[in-house]
Each structure stands twice: as structure tokens, then as C-alpha cells.
Amino acid sequence: MTDQPSSYAAPAHPAGDLGRRIARRRTELVLSREEVAARAGMATTFLRYLEEQPAASPGTAVLLRLAGALETTVKHLAGGDVELPPGLGRAARAPHVTELTEAECRALLSTHGVGRLAVATAPDGPGPVIVPVNYSVLDGAIVLRTAPGGTPAQAAGRQVAFEVDHIDEAFSQGWSVLVRGPARAVTDPAVTARLAERAYSEPWAGGRREQWLLIEPAVVSGRRITV
Incomplete structure (x- = not known):
């Protein structure tokens, strides 16, 4: 051949x-x-x-x-779209939107390593901040590492929103999962050691990111768009 x-x-x-x-x-x-x-x-x-x-x-x-x-x-x-945001393609002629079950949402959530964390700022601030973070799912909770004082670290002690998604540009279809719940800083050395051993997603940004943040999913929802 x-x-x-x-x-x-x-x-x-x-x-x-x-x-x-x-x-x-x-x-x-x-x-x-x-x-x-x-x-x-x-x-x-x-x-x-x-x-x-x-x-x-x-x-x-x-x-x-x-x-x-x-x-x-x-x-x-060929990598021609690496610097472009996803979703630039045309919508399909006959899209079908379905609501995902919580089990489906959790299964999709566990396959990902990058999500978006929405953090509320001070009441007199300019508004919520959304940042991409590398994360893992351990025992049903979302865990991630950040730098003390960084934007994700501000989520500790607050209710947050966390989103993951996947877009298939070729077929104009995909899914998204939204998680809402309380976030807390993990300070117990034994727990942080266990998280470091089991987590599979390292922060792409590098540097000393020793603050662990844990998000307990209280409300989980999602949608899938198919053709």
C-alpha cells in the first residue's frame, strides 16, 4: 500500500x-x-x-x-484551531437538547481535567470571577490545587459554581455539566497528603500551588446537544 x-x-x-x-x-x-x-x-x-x-x-x-x-x-x-475559542462552527440543522441525569453528569465530570470555577468577589467588587483550573474528582468531590492568595483560593468558605464541557466542532454537538456547592480549604496534613497521592490532574500553570480546595457538589445538572 x-x-x-x-x-x-x-x-x-x-x-x-x-x-x-x-x-x-x-x-x-x-x-x-x-x-x-x-x-x-x-x-x-x-x-x-x-x-x-x-x-x-x-x-x-x-x-x-x-x-x-x-x-x-x-x-x-493540523492544529489550525488551537488559538481559537471552541464553538465557532455553525449550529446543526436539527439539534436535540436533552437534560442529563445526575449519574450521567457525575460520570462526565470524572473524565475531565480542566473546568471553570466561578468565584464571587467582595460585595463592592466588580463582579464574579471565572477562572480555568485543573481538577480531579475524588470520592465524589471536586479537588484542585492553587496558590495561596490566588483567585481560586478566594472560593474557600463560599458557595461556588463549577462547570465542565466538551464541544465537537465537526458535528456542532457537545455537553456541559454545572456543579454548585460549598468550597472549603483543606488544611489537615494527612488529608492533603492523601489528595496529593490520589489526584491525577496537576496544575498546568506550574509553580508552588500548595493550597488544596475541595468543592462538595450540592446541585449537579447538565445538558447534551446532539444532531
Whole structure:
């Protein structure tokens, strides 16, 4: 097959940007390499090459086939939309909105690592602040690390709102989950040690972020838009 690279005996290398996007989208769709390769009409070994070799640079025809197999766009696979906010595509002709059950909301919430925290400011302040944060779900609660004095740290002792979502640009569909409840700072050294051991999401911002914040979901709601 013409898609097969001339040599594929080398061990796997860290994936480049294209490879990571292909693998991530394949994971989102819960598809194996074999299934995606069959959809795209290419050898499984070639798909593995594209995912694992940073120097891989397929032509437009291959990208088009991959985009179709992965139900996305060439622009997304190529990283052309990384600096753009999600949701710029047109709405679908016949969207269908459904309310998610609490169980569905909690299941979706537990799959994510980035959410938006809404924090109320002082009564005489300019208004609420919304910031993106990396988070984990442990024992049903939302936990995250922040810097003492940072915006998320101001949520301690207050009622907050926390939102996560996913948008499929290619099909103009997606879902969102909204959590409301009290937030509190975690100060017990034994508890913070346990959180540090079990949490799977590290703050992307880096730095010394040693303040743990825990949000107890009191009200959980969500919606899904499908075509």
C-alpha cells in the first residue's frame, strides 16, 4: 500500500502534535487503531507511524481521510484551531437538547481535567470571577490545587459554581455539566497528603500551588446537544 512508510522497524518515539491529536481523537471516539485505519483505508502500521513519529508529515489526501475516519476536520488535526475559542462552527440543522441525569453528569465530570470555577468577589467588587483550573474528582468531590492568595483560593468558605464541557466542532454537538456547592480549604496534613497521592490532574500553570480546595457538589445538572 502506498501509505506504508518505507521503513517501520524503528522503536516508538514521543508523538508530535499531529500524532497526539490523532491519538486523542481516537481515544475520545473509543476506537482502536485497527478500526480507524480501516475507516481511513490505510495500513494499521501507517496509522501507528503517524501517531508515534514526530517527523510524520502526511499529505492533504491522507489528512482528509483521517479527518473523515475520526469525525473531525483537517484544521483540527493540523492544529489550525488551537488559538481559537471552541464553538465557532455553525449550529446543526436539527439539534436535540436533552437534560442529563445526575449519574450521567457525575460520570462526565470524572473524565475531565480542566473546568471553570466561578468565584464571587467582595460585595463592592466588580463582579464574579471565572477562572480555568485543573481538577480531579475524588470520592465524589471536586479537588484542585492553587496558590495561596490566588483567585481560586478566594472560593474557600463560599458557595461556588463549577462547570465542565466538551464541544465537537465537526458535528456542532457537545455537553456541559454545572456543579454548585460549598468550597472549603483543606488544611489537615494527612488529608492533603492523601489528595496529593490520589489526584491525577496537576496544575498546568506550574509553580508552588500548595493550597488544596475541595468543592462538595450540592446541585449537579447538565445538558447534551446532539444532531
